[in-house]
Amino acid sequence: MRILIDVMSGDNAPLELIRGAVMAKEEYPSLSIAIVGCEETINDVVEAEGISLDGIEVIPSVSVIGMEDKALSVVRDKKDSSMSVGLQKLAAGEGDAFVSAGNTGALIAGATLLVRRIRGIRRAGIATVLPFPTPVLLMDCGANLEVLPEDLEQFAFMGSLYMEKIYGLESPRVGLLNNGTEYNKGLPLQVATYERLTKSDVNFVGNVEGKTLPFDSCDVAVTDGFTGNLVLKVIEGMGKFFGGALKDLFHSTVTTKLSGLMVKGRLQEFKKKMDSSEHGGAPLLGISKPVIKAHGSSDAKAIKNAVHQAMTFVSTEINYDIAEWATAFEEKLKNEAAEKAAEPTAETK
């Protein structure tokens, strides 16, 4: 198995990305790892930091896609970027999975246009595991701002399969993120999706509200990319906010500092549980080969975890199952359309 890593993208590139690749190689010696990046930059960093790239291949690239770059730059003016080159190599079969901490929009565009979607999958989505005591896969987190009920049904299946294969859940509970639990809640999109999911292959547990997400209400929460992105970022912001409040709580006086020391162990335990990098990155589900979006602020350990996640993604062969299901789903949609066309219209009734 061979994992490709974009070491030029992300807030801590290239150092932490290179370090992450080295950590992964140390932990999984039999794994073939190739890092994609500017050779000169990589050599400089490696030399300055005394890092050994033993057993790690370097695939050269020229430019870098920044956060301000347009999504389509990955297939236009920045085809020689680390992200684009990595995706091209993945598409060409020179790797089994690709990890990048770069521009999300560009990664989705590049994955869709260069690596392509699985046949029958209408939209690829970003799936993020929310690090609650019962982890929840939230999908879509921003790849598709506007979706149809059939897209959400596909997200539900892919997300469910991911939680089954990667987290070992027997029958993941799929919830539809909504503004209430009653079946008729939400916009027309949610009402129609509720109906579809009721008749679908997933273990649909109905609508879930934001307030129950942290409390074991479902294993997969499906939603459109606009809502998903907002919800994800609110959760991120709230985590940061409470983390800051906790720090303030313990750092004011000698007494409170002492108090902090007394719960230090438990505090670290909690922080580790809530550390999203422990869950690796966010997989783009629906792309024909595994592409993992690592968090922009990923450090070496987060990258190593993302590599491990990519390995599991490859070895569990999730994409084969998705492809098989998607073919049947396409057939189902065709039948639905045919049935609808055959229905007597108001005139002929």
Add this chain to the structure above:
Amino acid sequence: MRILIDVMSGDNAPLELIRGAVMAKEEYPSLSIAIVGCEETINDVVEAEGISLDGIEVIPSVSVIGMEDKALSVVRDKKDSSMSVGLQKLAAGEGDAFVSAGNTGALIAGATLLVRRIRGIRRAGIATVLPFPTPVLLMDCGANLEVLPEDLEQFAFMGSLYMEKIYGLESPRVGLLNNGTEYNKGLPLQVATYERLTKSDVNFVGNVEGKTLPFDSCDVAVTDGFTGNLVLKVIEGMGKFFGGALKDLFHSTVTTKLSGLMVKGRLQEFKKKMDSSEHGGAPLLGISKPVIKAHGSSDAKAIKNAVHQAMTFVSTEINYDIAEWATAFEEKLKNEAAEKAAEPTAETK
């Protein structure tokens, strides 16, 4: 000034609601307070609990609108409910403001149909103050799932005015809740709203993301009711989640319990700051008379705070300013439509 309180609705009705009314009367002796509810029930509770209703009027009602009741029950089969009677009295001028902890959908429907919107206001919205160190007014929190850019512009103005009058902010910063800060982010609704807000009367600071909401990024965050409701509930859920985690942190061993005691004062201070009931309830902005939606779980103190909020709402005469602005806004929309109609079409160009 006369405030009407629905004492039959909410999780803790009628006891805590009656207690809240009594607390408010004690704190504001010159205020006229009327509670709406079933006389027999009120008498039973008052007797059993030894509460004195001195100086508080009781307006009799028959039925109660429950959480499972349809919104329109307030004007159909439950016209004799505490909520409906209260709104009718408000509309008839027998009160200056109305406080209810009941069914949100019914309260909005009732307020809109019985008390009516301010002339020129297209939609009334629920505004909730998020209890961050810099409080943020989030609007709409669920009254209107689908809105137009001009509705969001009205929310922006009303929310801004509210924060100016009630929180004493000089020029409240209005943000558009979005999935990124760039001007072209979001769905067509957000893109068009961004453009409108740039040219509007409010102090528009651009798009704001969920992750910066707790960190002083704006004073008013406008959004559609679907997104606003989800975001509000995620924030609620995260607060509960971290509250629980904090409890666990301190309640496991003797050492951690001791540690908890050492930060108890600061912890309570933080909890008080984060207690949304300190901010009263959520005003329905755009209704011709102040209607305050208290949280369903409100206790006596929260009701007293909601009464105080209603008093401030009345005395600052926000609705006069909204009415004046809305008349001008209607004119602006007419001019926009006329300009658009006068534009040369592709054919005539």
